[in-house]
Amino acid sequence: MQNAKQGDTVVIDYSVRTGDGTVVGDTKETGPQAIKLGDGAIFPQVEQRLADMKVGDQETVAIESDKAFGARREEMVIDIPRQNLPADADPQPGMALQAQQPDGSAVTLYVVAVDEQSVKADGNHPLAGEDLSFDVTLREIQDAA
CATH class of the missing domain: 3.10.50.40 (Chitinase A; domain 3)
Known part of the structure; x- marks a missing residue:
């Protein structure tokens, strides 16, 4: 064999x-x-x-x-002001968002918390x-x- x-x-x-x-x-x-x-x-x-x-x-x-x-990096967890999201956005914990980094590359962010003022999102891979x-x-x- x-x-x-x-x-x-x-x-x-x-x-x-x-x-x-x-x-x-x-x-x-x-x-x-x-x-x-x-x-x-x-x-x-x-x-x-x-x-x-x-x-x-x-x-x-x-x-x-x-x-x-890789290692989990806490600096990859960010707060996004609601006014920076599209008006029709309805982010929910667990949802994946696509964002553009300063260099133009795309990054996937995972919503971890939502309040009236901001959305906390995590750019770390879930694993x-x-x-x-x-x-x-x-x-x-x-x-x-």
């Missing part, structure tokens, strides 16, 4: 958990996912492990927060500061052409 290698497309099932065991993503709803090794579609640590696996193998890959979505654990099962290897 062959191992997966760079350039191959692999079909995997996975479950992603935070350090406290909370499942934050899996393929139960979506079904197995196809990933081309070397395309950067998944964390490099998972990709490296997949390259050593054979069909049917199951592995757990731990990824420390600094190698996942920033979290160690992650990927449980991966290799289902199929499609050789690179």
Whole structure:
């Protein structure tokens, strides 16, 4: 039985958990996912492990927060005055907003609190500061052409 290698497309099932065991993503709803090794579609640590696996193998890959979505940065939590939002905006906690940074690049902000004067939004990725654990099962290897 062959191992997966760079350039191959692999079909995997996975479950992603935070350090406290909370499942934050899996393929139960979506079904197995196809990933081309070397395309950067998944964390490099998972990709490296997949390259050593054979069909049917199951592995757990731990990824420390600094190698996942980075450390949580409190300076990324900002207050936005209501007058800076569109008049028809109805922000609610948990809602994602798109904003433009001074350099013109886009950033996603997540609403964490709302009051009459302002909206508190968090520019950190929701998993920033979290160690992650990927449980991966290799289902199929499609050789690179």
